[in-house]
Amino acid sequence: MVAERVWIKSRQGDAGSDGATGEGAWRLDAGGRWTLDAADAATAALDAIQLAKSASAVRFGLAGLEALDTVGACLLMGLADRLTAEGRKVTVLDARPEHAALIDAVRGAGKAAVKIVAPSHHPIIDMIAGIGEDSIAAGKEALDLIGFLGLVTITFARLLLHPSRLRVTSVFYHIQQTGLNALPILGLLSFLIGVVLAFQGADQLKRFGAELYVVNLLGVSVLREIGILMTAIIVAGRSGSAFTAQIGTMKVNQEVDAIGTMGLDPIELLVVPRAIALMVSLPLLAFYADIMGLFGGAVMSYATLNITFGQFILQLHTAVGIGTVMAGLIKAPVFALVIAMVGCYEGLKVSGSAESVGTLTTKSVVEGIFLVIVIDALFSVLFSVLGV
């Protein structure tokens, strides 16, 4: 153990150069390494300092300091301030020039009224205020999103008048990205969902001896709801987020500004091709998901219930008509539009920092899935009213 790496001593009487003595004259001497890594020992040493009540003038010698950093300076000056507050006169002396400069800097900084703790409020009031702010923000966001839809619609209408301005390459690129490249994951997940549905359905229907109706169950649920919903959710997670991240990165990089200053329209260039691409690919994906879901169900029905593929198809034919298929697929373009709008809108909202790309990408996925499910519920209400 290194003895007395950091030390401070007090004694009565003063052996200073001016030779002042007397009852009230005390002397403090600090030395060693007053740095962050010795802060514990330094604090203990400071606590051990005892001065007589009568000590009215303290000469604080710093000649013994070998090293000093801001923590050490804070501790030493904390002691000096405490003694001053107790009504004693403190004189700091013999500090090396570099230590004196650091002490001055720390003292100067100590005087500035720097707040490091945010002003606190009542937590319940904060919570209520937070709910209010979030509600207003959500309402504003909804309005902005509708405004954005209007803007895109106008741009789209203008493109219909000048079809040559449409970025065909970009549309095909995004069809490949959002459609073709989603086939493996979507196919696998839909197949598995079909398997699970068939298994669970068979388990229940066996009790009534109505195993064959598992085909009806599968047909209606996959074709009307599950196929399209799975597709929309996967696309919102895959492509909605990609739209936000792509456009957001361009925003951070000022590429969107650059498009604007070239007399080009960011909506026309970035949003419309993505929206068109998604409206083409999502219905195709939904149909593919329907087929894969039914295939999964057929495989499971054969495995657990011994329903052959032939029986399956015959039963499917009696259970569902083209109306059931269409009731599912008709929702696809609407979901595609919603996902594309949310993804592009959040991307264009990115401001400055790379962090906001991440935040808004998350938001775009959550918002996209939320709106898809809400609109799906609205479709169900509509279909039941229409008797579809």
Next chain:
Amino acid sequence: MSETVAPDLPTTAQPVIRPVIRVRDLVTRFGTQTVHDGLDLDVQAGEVLGVVGGSGSGKSVLLKEILGLIKPAAGRIELLGHDTADLSRDERAALQARTGVLFQNGALFSSMTVAENIMLPLKEHTDLPLSLIGEVARVKIAIAGLPPDAGAKQPSQLSGGMVKRAALARALALDPAILFLDEPTAGLDPIGAGAFDTLIRDLQRSLGLTVFMVTHDLDSLVTICDRIAVLVDKKIRVGTLEQHLADPHPWIHDYFHGPRGRAARHATD
């Protein structure tokens, strides 16, 4: 007869009738914070104007307002004699074809090569045959001081200085009348920054450009700017370097008389 005394100018001369950029009573607000309050600015044809100001004084905002990327709360901005507030789409596009912008980090389209970046404005605004567009792009790459193989590279493959040069080449693609530069030398080493200043000055002279340059680089201000606009107190003060040196305003005094300001002036003496 009439009061008109100016003879018909030959087309080669600068018809200095109106400033190319004219800003009047500009007010900019973000929420409750007022950035510009009654700001006036004239930029004359053929000059290099440097714009300086402290952080948050609204230099970049002013640039974006002149470019029409941000709408000011009040005031009038004229660009090449057109009020930017009431333009049809086509008029705005035509006006934007006469301005080139170099953004701070280049803002090259990352999905395209350098050559495609430069060709994009040409493809959008002209009906030139593709071969001629390619030829123009080659010329711009060369005059921006890029090596010949840079055209086929992606922006991510370029160094910081090369990105700026590529972005400058794109800004010059349509032979604009006004070139806007947002901190052109930020992030470049002193030699690279000096070379870029020289390039801008040379191009400004040979192409007859008007340059509006937001910068913090005192060397650029001293070496290539004809006049300097200082954003202080939500307004702008325009003058030559000598006029600013005599200005008693504390911020302007500190800016031009600080150690960096002195060093930059002495370096060019």
